[in-house]
Each structure stands twice: as structure tokens, then as C-alpha cells.
Amino acid sequence: MSTHQVNCLDVKDFGAETLRIGDLTGDGAPDFLFTQSVYGTRSITCLTATDISGNILWQQGNPSRDNGRIYSDLPVQIYDWDGDGCNEVLYIRQAEYAELFDNDDSFYIERAKRYKGQALMVVLDGETGKEKDSVELPAPADDCILIADLTGRGRREDLVVKDRYWNMWGISHEGKELWHWAGSTGHYPAVADLDGDGKDEVFVGYALIDDQGDVLFDHEPAKGEHQDATYIVQLDDGSWRLLFGNGGIHCLDVDGNKLWHHPLKEAQHVVVGHFRSDSPIQVMAIDRGHRPKEITAHRSDWKEPATLICYDIDGNEIWRREQPDGSWNAAIVGLDWLGGNSFQSVLVYSRGPENPAVIYDGEGEVIDVFRMEYTADRTEEDRQSHFYVTRADLWGDSRDEVVFFGSRGACIYSNSRPLNIPTLYNNNLYQGM
Secondary structure (H helix, E strand, O other), rough: OOOEEEEEEOOOOOOOOEEEEEOOOOOOOOOEEEEEEOOOOEEEEEEEEOOOOOOOEEEEEOOHHHHOOOOOOOOEEEEEOOOOOOOOOEEEOOOOOEEEHHHHHHOOOOOEEEEEOOOOEEEEEEEEEEEEEEEEOOOOOOEEEEEEEEOOOOOOEEEEEEEOEEEEEEEEOOEEEEEEEEEOOOOOOOOEOOOOOOOOEEEEEEEEOOOOOEHHHHHHHOOOOOOEEEEEEEEEOOOEEEEEOEEEEEEOOOOOOOEEEOOOOOOOOOOOEEEOOOOOOEEEEEOOOOOOOOOOOHOOOOOOEEEEEEEEEEOOOOEEEEHHHHHHHHOEEEEEEOOOOOOOOOEEEEEOOOOOOOEEEOOOOEEEEOOOOOOOOOOOOOOHOOOOEEEEOOOOOOOEEEEEEOEEEEEEEEEEOOOOOOOOOOOOOOOOO
16 A cells, blocks of 8 residues: 555644635645534534645634534635636625524524525635625525536636525626526536536536526436435537436436436445546446434335445446445545546545545555544544545645545545656757757
């Protein structure tokens, strides 16, 4: 195994299960943005910007060890919103939940029966964290932010926003509501210009919405199901494939025709990439398999372990790899771990407290193993906390680094193998050749 731990960050009391990566200072190097919230909601309480060594650049709000966990995705992004060449931080400040639904007395607060005021997308200066601007949004639109080109600007400067599961809006850069769509939104939409008109379409798993808000197709979800993952990919012949996971994994064309479908227990993540040589692209999916009774009683009949499955783009299964016991929460991330012209890999994490994260190559072989690491002052209870994993090319060497992050810690791993580069030949002291 050839992993190298580059750094272990002291996240003090600002550790979080939501992390965004981008250049905040304008020096060309990536920075981290840790985002805390009230658990069970999407109410953001603290934003902490650091460099990749963990040095704090700025902080908005009050950090708390109690607010590092998340219940869902949070509405925060790093993006050059005003087009001045420097990144801003975008986050949504919730409208007031003035009245909850009668049956909404659980710990998880997903929407309100009545709101007071508007939601607000706040624009912060990336370098200082100071507020620069804001955009009013529909009051329920506080679940996530997706940046898209809905108005043909030639650059993604508009917004797609949604509530938890029921509504989605297209919003112009200036804050004008372009359209509203009601339906099963699932967790997160995806955008691409599928018809080549210079404007993005929005794929929400069961439906495809064009830039005007017109519904191009809409499939009724099965009872009780929602979309857990979406992926849009263009093939070498110019055609598109729309993939999503819910109870199974589905592949559609742009007209909504189902090209193939594999029923699974819960296809929580779907990743498309070039993992092997026998076909142009492949699809990786994780079937989360069995959940213990104390987690979800009505799914106690799940007997299969979590399983990583590799398909070709036509839906033919290439291989599958069962994960260890206790890996019901397993998730996957595609990454360029080997760099250069090598094939992509897939990282599987959250395989249970005793099971490390692993990287599989396109042949289904484990090529690296690593664990979440914490600073020395963390308690044993801290070390049992949940964590997430993302990847980014932090050093600019064409290879992704792996970043573990959670409410009690963060750490960075790199690939310590020498990068495979073309052989240099005809070398001499006269470098004009």
C-alpha cells in the first residue's frame, strides 16, 4: 500500500461533516470551508475558512462542538459569483419556520407549514468572510445550491434551489424566479446542456426540466422512494445518459426512455468514469444492503451486505465486491488516484467503525487502504464520530488527494507512488531541441 498522510488538521470546535474546497484567498492554492449547522435542520450556524494546513483564515458565526454533525446536504458553495476572478462563499440563510406541520414533531425539521420572510442566499468575500451581497429566494428553498446557466449567459451564474423533497426553483443571477417545479426532487439534481442551446437542463432523477421550467419527461417514483443520486454523462458519440439511484440503479436517455435498470436494495451512490480498458466508460454503484434493526426497523429484512458493483455503460455487470459486516452506511467517491494517463479508481468509505476506507481499481482489486486519523488530544469518544470523505487535486500533480473530515477531525492522504510519466529521451545539455 502506498498512502502517505500529508496532514492531520486540528479542527478545534469548528469541525464539521460538511466541507467545501476552493481557493478563497486568491493565491491559486486550495482552501477548506468547514460548515456547521443545527442537527436535524439545514440551519447554518458557523462557517470556518482554513488553509489546507488547518490555519484559520476567517470565521462567520459561533463554532460549537455540538453543531458539527449533519442530517442532510447543506446549502453552501465556493464559486466566483460576480465573475471578478476571485471566489466568493455562497450560503443560504433560512427563512423563519413560523408554523410547523401538525405531525412534524420529530427531531428532523424538513419544512414549514408557514414561513415568515424569505430565504436569503448570502454572498461572502472569499478572502475575508465579509458579506458582499445577497439574493432573495423562495422561503422553502434552503436545502442545497446548484449553480447553472439557465439564461444563456455563457457562464453558470444562475441558481437551481430546492426544499427537502417537494419543490425546485430556477432563479436568475439577479434573483428573479424563472420557474417553479413541484415533484419528487430527491437529494440533489444534476445539470447539463443536453440539447446544445447554450442553456442547462436540470435532471432530478425522475424528471428532466428545461431552462424555461418545461417538463421534458417525468416518471412517477415508486411509493415511498426518492432519488438518492444523479449522474449525467456524455458518450463519445455525443449522446447522453442520465443515471440515478434509488431502490435500484436506472439508466435513461434524454427522452426519458429506460435503457436499463437493476433492482437493488438501495443504490445510494452512482459514479461514472473510465476505470478499465475494455469499454470507454463504466458505472460504479454501491448497494447499501442490510441495515441493523435499531437503525431502520422496517428494513430489517435486508440480509445482503453492502456491495460495490461495476457495470459497463450498457448495464452489463462486470464484477461485484461484498463489503464487510457493518458496512450498511457505505458510500463511494470516484477519484484520479494514480494520475497521468492511468485509469480512475473508486474509494469506498463508511464501511463500519472497525473497517478502513479502501480504494478499488477497475479490476475490482483493493490497491490502497487508510483510516480516518485525529489529532492526539481527541478522546476515544471523539474517535468514534462519523466522518465523510472527498477528493481533490490539492497539489496540482494530476492526482487526487483523499480528504477525511468530520465533527472531530480532518486529515489528508496522498498517493506516495512515483507518478508514471513518459520516458525522457534524446536528452542533452542543449535544451533547444
